[in-house]
Amino acid sequence: xxxxxxxxxxxxxxxxxxxxxxxxxxxxxxxxxxxxxxxxxxxxxxxxxxxxxxxxxxxxxxxxxxxxxxxxxxxxxxxxxxxxxxxxxxxxxxxxxxxxxxxxxxxxxxxxxxxxxxxxxxxxxxxxxxxxxxxxxxxxxxxxxxxxxxxxxxxxxxxxxxxxxxxxxxxxxxxxxxxxxxxxxxxxxxxxxxxxxxxxxxxxxxxxxxxxxxxxxxxxxxxxxxxxxxxxxxxxxxxxxxxxxxxxxxxxxxxxxxxxxxxxxxxxxxxxxxxxxxxxxxxxxxxxxxxxxxxxxxxxxxxxxxxxxxxxxxxxxxxxxxxxxxxxxxxxxxxxxxxxxxxxxxxxxxxxxxxxxxxxxxxxxxxxxxxxxxxxxxxxxxxxxxxxxxxxxxxxxxxxxxx
Amino acid sequence: xxxxxxxxxxxxxxxxxxxxxxxxxxxxxxxxxxxxxxxxxxxxxxxxxxxxxxxxxxxxxxxxxxxxxxxxxxxxxxxxxxxxxxxxxxxxxxxxxxxxxxxxxxxxxxxxxxxxxxxxxxxxxxxxxxxxxxxxxxxxxxxxxxxxxxxxxxxxxxxxxxxxxxxxxxxxxxxxxxxxxxxxxxxxxxxxxxxxxxxxxxxxxxxxxxxxxxxxxxxxxxxxxxxxxxxxxxxxxxxxxxxxxxxxxxxxxxxxxxxxxxxxxxxxxxxxxxxxxxxxxxxxxxxxxxxxxxxxxxxxxxxxxxxxxxxxxxxxxxxxxxxxxxxxxxxxxxxxxxxxxxxxxxxxxxxxxxxxxxxxxxxxxxxxxxxxxxxxxxxxxxxxxxxxxxxxxxxxxxxxxxxxxxxxxxx
Numbered sequence: 001x002x003x004x005x006x007x008x009x010x011x012x013x014x015x016x017x018x019x020x021x022x023x024x025x026x027x028x029x030x031x032x033x034x035x036x037x038x039x040x041x042x043x044x045x046x047x048x049x050x051x052x053x054x055x056x057x058x059x060x061x062x063x064x065x066x067x068x069x070x071x072x073x074x075x076x077x078x079x080x081x082x083x084x085x086x087x088x089x090x091x092x093x094x095x096x097x098x099x100x101x102x103x104x105x106x107x108x109x110x111x112x113x114x115x116x117x118x119x120x121x122x123x124x125x126x127x128x129x130x131x132x133x134x135x136x137x138x139x140x141x142x143x144x145x146x147x148x149x150x151x152x153x154x155x156x157x158x159x160x161x162x163x164x165x166x167x168x169x170x171x172x173x174x175x176x177x178x179x180x181x182x183x184x185x186x187x188x189x190x191x192x193x194x195x196x197x198x199x200x201x202x203x204x205x206x207x208x209x210x211x212x213x214x215x216x217x218x219x220x221x222x223x224x225x226x227x228x229x230x231x232x233x234x235x236x237x238x239x240x241x242x243x244x245x246x247x248x249x250x251x252x253x254x255x256x257x258x259x260x261x262x263x264x265x266x267x268x269x270x271x272x273x274x275x276x277x278x279x280x281x282x283x284x285x286x287x288x289x290x291x292x293x294x295x296x297x298x299x300x301x302x303x304x305x306x307x308x309x310x311x312x313x314x315x316x317x318x319x320x321x322x323x324x325x326x327x328x329x330x331x332x333x334x335x336x337x338x339x340x341x342x343x344x345x346x347x348x349x350x351x352x353x354x355x356x357x358x359x360x361x362x363x364x365x366x367x368x369x370x371x372x373x374x375x376x377x378x379x380x381x382x383x384x385x386x387x388x389x390x391x392x393x394x395x396x397x398x399x400x401x402x403x
Numbered sequence: 404x405x406x407x408x409x410x411x412x413x414x415x416x417x418x419x420x421x422x423x424x425x426x427x428x429x430x431x432x433x434x435x436x437x438x439x440x441x442x443x444x445x446x447x448x449x450x451x452x453x454x455x456x457x458x459x460x461x462x463x464x465x466x467x468x469x470x471x472x473x474x475x476x477x478x479x480x481x482x483x484x485x486x487x488x489x490x491x492x493x494x495x496x497x498x499x500x501x502x503x504x505x506x507x508x509x510x511x512x513x514x515x516x517x518x519x520x521x522x523x524x525x526x527x528x529x530x531x532x533x534x535x536x537x538x539x540x541x542x543x544x545x546x547x548x549x550x551x552x553x554x555x556x557x558x559x560x561x562x563x564x565x566x567x568x569x570x571x572x573x574x575x576x577x578x579x580x581x582x583x584x585x586x587x588x589x590x591x592x593x594x595x596x597x598x599x600x601x602x603x604x605x606x607x608x609x610x611x612x613x614x615x616x617x618x619x620x621x622x623x624x625x626x627x628x629x630x631x632x633x634x635x636x637x638x639x640x641x642x643x644x645x646x647x648x649x650x651x652x653x654x655x656x657x658x659x660x661x662x663x664x665x666x667x668x669x670x671x672x673x674x675x676x677x678x679x680x681x682x683x684x685x686x687x688x689x690x691x692x693x694x695x696x697x698x699x700x701x702x703x704x705x706x707x708x709x710x711x712x713x714x715x716x717x718x719x720x721x722x723x724x725x726x727x728x729x730x731x732x733x734x735x736x737x738x739x740x741x742x743x744x745x746x747x748x749x750x751x752x753x754x755x756x757x758x759x760x761x762x763x764x765x766x767x768x769x770x771x772x773x774x775x776x777x778x779x780x781x782x783x784x785x786x787x788x789x790x791x792x793x794x795x796x797x798x799x800x801x802x803x804x805x806x807x808x809x810x811x812x813x814x
Contacts, residue, residue: 004588017611029584044660048634049693050616056693062615113773132771135747141664142729145631145642149652150731152739154643156566157555158628164650164733165628166642167565167609168554174609178576179424183770185583186428190404190774192590199773206750209739209766210420211572213464218448219736220764221460226736229566231543234447239543241552241561248625250561252552254541313538320544322562325617325624328550328607336533339604340614352618357574357605358581359530361511361597363588 003030004363008188011036011094012071013111015043017144017173018204019100019128020067022180025356026096027070028365034090034381035071035372038078039403042374043068052348058374059347065371069343069353073372074381077403078109086401087111089386091119095191096184100128103138113199122197124187128180132203144170144204151208152215159230175211176204236282237289238264241322242300244308250322251305253296253312258282260317267315268299345370378402404775405430408493408586411485412469413476416443417602418498418526419465420575421582425494426468427768427777433488433793434469435476438812440786450759456786457758463783465575467754467765471784472793473814476507480813485509487798489517494582498526501536511597521595524582526574530601540602542568549606554613556626563626570606577605638697641704643733646711650733651719653711655703657690665690667726672710679706740764754782790814 008031012023015037027033037043045064052060076086087110091097097116099106106112106127113125130147131137148154148171158165180202187198209216215226231240236256244251255261258281265274273279273295278288285292300308305321312319321327328334329352337359340352353367382388382396396402406429412422413435426432444456451458475481489495495514497504504510511523525531528540529548538544546552546564556563578600585596607614612633616622624632629643631654642654655665665687672678682703690699711719716732723730732738745751752767768777794800794814808814 004584008587021608025580025584047658047693048612050612050619050622051693052619054620062619063612066612066615131744132748135744137724137742137744139727140724140731141727142731145634145654146652146729146731149643149650149733150739150742152734152736153565154650154652154733155735158563159557159560162557163629163645164643165556165563165626166631168551168613168624168626169609169611169633171609174573174611175576178573178580178605179769181580182424182576182583183428183772185580185587186404187772188587189583189590192587193407196774198775201771201773202769203748203771206745206748206766207769209745209750210576210769211569212567212736212739213766214448214461215567215736216740216766217450217460217464217763219740221450222448222452224448224452226567231561231563232566233543241543241547241563243561250547250553252543252547254543256541316539318539318541318544320538320540320547322547322553323550324553325550325610325614326621328610328614329617331548333529333533333535333548333603334607337530337601337604339601339607348619352614354608354614355604356581357577357602357608358598358600360581360585360588361599362594363585363596 001366002363003366004360005029005031008032008096009094010034010096010098011090012098013106014098014100014128016045016100017067017170018176018180019098021173022126022128022177022184023071023098024067024069025177025181026184028356028367029360029363033071034074034385035068036074036076036090037374039075039375040077040079046374057347062348062351065345065348065351066353068371069367070369071372072377072381072385073375074378075375075402077401080401080403082396082399082401084110086382086396088119089388091116091123093386094120094123095188096124096126098126098128102141103129103133117197122191122195124184124191124197124200126180126184126200126202128176128202128204130203131205133201144173147172147204147208151205152212153208156212156226156228158228160228164228172204172208176202176207179207179210232289237285238292238296240293242293242297244300244303244305246304249305251300251308252320252322254318261285263315263317264312267311267317271299341367343367343370346373375402404428404772409433409491410494410496411435411488411492412496414496414498414526415441416446416461417571418496418575418578420572421524421526421578422496423465423468424576424579424769425582429775432469433789434466434471434784435474436471436786438473438475438814440473463763464765466783467779468781469784470781470789470793471787472790473787475813476509478811478813480808480811482507482509484794484798484813486517489514489521492518492521494522494524494586496524496526496578496582501527501531515595519595520589520593522582522585522589522598524578524598524600526578526600526602528602530604531599542570545570545602545606548603550610550614551606554610554624554626557628558626570602573609574600574602574605634692638695638700640700644708644711646714646716646719648715651711651716651730652733653730655700656729657687657692657695659688661690662687664727664729667728668707671722671726672706675710677706677710682706752779754779756782758785787814
């Protein structure tokens with residue numbers, strides 16, 4: 001089947017979260033991608049759980065796997081004195097070179113943008129870092145796990161009367177790749193029209209700020225500092241998560257207008273308390289939301305989350321299940337759209353890969369190749385994709401270039 | 404980079420960011436609102452806290468680099484005008500309920516007949532088809548359905564979402580990536596296509612490795628307040644620590660990555676007489692996250708916790724930068740605006756708002772390309788601000804025709 005990016009070639013030197021994830025968007029749409037790592041410095045996500053059978057192993061992590069499907073895996077020791085002969089072939093082959101090391105690291109390896117341009121003048125180089133290539137904090141080490149706090153998300157997650165709770169995971173790692181992929185595609189289009197490559201400097205911090213922009217404007221115009229407000233909404237009540245039958249089970253309900261409120265009351269069977277004057281207007285409901293939350297929770301607890309959502313959606317009320325990591329696999333909507341695709345991985349066995357959040361009608365994303373084991377395709381990449389003579393490959397192999 | 408292309412943006416808040424990203428990258432974006440203005444202008448916060456359709460900071464933030472026209476696409480005349488615009492456009496972005504445009508005979512099929520190269524990007528809570536495609540949603544519903552919410556919050560309270568709505572932004576940015584992939588294919592093949600974006604799926608990405616814990620190990624990760632789960636399979640790590648005037652983010656990582664930063668912190672603590680013997684003696688290289696126990700994490704945490712409490716978040720961040728420690732403040736919006744890093748990178752942009760008589764400082768570019776300056780070229784449009792420019796100047800409608808269209812509430 002046709003793929004949107006058939007013929008696009010990417011040398012993916014990036015590692016861990018945001019970089020490989022950016023390139024996954026391209027790989028899932030047909031770009032040919034070589035994920036370059038080194039056995040002397042494997043991608044860190046290879047040693048981050050979950051692992052097959054909970055037993056660590058470089059080829060057992062699904063965390064690594066879900067960002068590196070549809071990629072060939074190559075091991076290459078960039079510190080080896082003879083590595084440039086291989087690097088030159090890779091760069092000459094590639095349309096795009098992606099990387100996510102600290103600023104300046106690629107240059108030390110002879111892989112800075114100016115150096116790449118000498119090998120391939122129209123190369124597009126994409127650098128994804130925590131805080132960008134310039135500025136006083138560019139060398140500050142860290143992961144998205146900390147950057148999420150620097151970029152303001154932690155302060156805004158949790159309850160106003162409690163210390164902040166964490167947004168799960170390396171939250172900003174989930175933001176940067178979307179911007180990165182859009183920018184890379186724009187650069188490819190620009191190159192197609194003008195023949196010019198370019199360098200793209202992405203700061204994960206700066207992409208994160210885009211997701212809080214209105215709050216930033218509220219500060220720059222009125223010096224207002226936003227705080228976390230639990231599950232409340234400034235624009236309506238009830239609004240939040242409510243307990244359901246069956247242990248730690250929850251549904252969410254969001255009411256903004258009087259009409260929605262009336263529909264909710266009807267779906268609950270119009271209990272007498274819903275007629276109380278204090279709940280009769282949206283201002284009243286907002287002013288009495290603590291009480292309102294308790295009363296609604298007293299209703300929801302009698303049903304499963306599925307039952308609540310079925311009732312409320314039938315009444316045209318915005319409601320949903322707080323899905324667990326198990327429930328997302330069972331979600332009929334996600335199954336209908338084939339969001340998760342299963343593939344057989346040599347060491348992990350059969351497991352699931354997520355697709356991008358969109359489907360192109362004529363060239364939908366396809367997940368066909370499981371993530372590579374460390375160095376799995378080194379020989380194939382060198383001899384079949386880069387056209388290296390067998391003798392040269394063996395010679396470099398014996399010298400340790402592919403470690 | 405995208406200056407030859409035009410985007411028609413019919414979205415509400417669910418899709419603003421998609422066309423903004425294309426606009427930031429240089430595309431000519433026309434925001435199309437219903438006459439009188441889009442209801443999403445009622446989303447706060449508002450400039451100086453005054454609710455008004457021309458003062459929404461949400462509107463300001465996500466509609467820069469767009470011109471604005473009003474058009475009632477439900478009227479026959481409105482439809483005709485839209486079709487004229489579609490002929491000259493390369494992209495259409497919309498976020499109506501699935502089937503809405505089809506009912507108006509303006510669905511993908513109809514648009515494709517007018518302009519076979521058109522790319523239609525549709526952003527909806529659950530996608531165009533499937534059992535939940537017509538479900539009523541709001542941000543908290545799609546965050547809950549993505550699995551992200553279950554993972555966040557304190558164990559003794561309900562799961563929480565981030566207080567500022569995130570799922571529409573995930574979808575808008577995801578949509579921009581998908582739209583650009585479709586665009587590349589269009590430029591080579593001559594074929595447009597339909598990009599069907601699900602807000603639920605776009606947000607699901609933010610759960611990262613959590614679903615795989617179920618897939619591989621049948622483990623459901625649970626919310627743990629300030630602790631990080633999902634990095635070590637044996638224990639939870641504290642990531643948020645209280646300090647003198649707020650909170651900082653720091654995690655004990657083992658191995659080659661964690662060792663230098665842990666050692667640097669312990670050295671700093673020792674210089675103030677606050678490092679425990681155990682911390683000083685620790686061989687961090689051999690500290691294996693996969694096998695480390697909760698007792699080990701908790702044991703190290705005690706002296707670290709005391710040290711942080713004696714320092715402000717600014718002191719700790721500056722000290723961390725000097726020493727290469729993986730620590731940063733739990734920043735407020737004020738801290739972000741004051742951050743010298745963003746200032747040094749010229750991140751902030753002053754945008755003139757003559758209608759309120761001042762300039763407003765905006766977050767700037769999401770990327771720095773070497774061959775193009777990504778910047779805010781124009782503020783968000785006021786209601787119908789560019790009607791004359793587009794309808795008169797471009798479509799060649801006379802003043803009389805415009806007056807009629809206004810009178811009939813078509814524009």
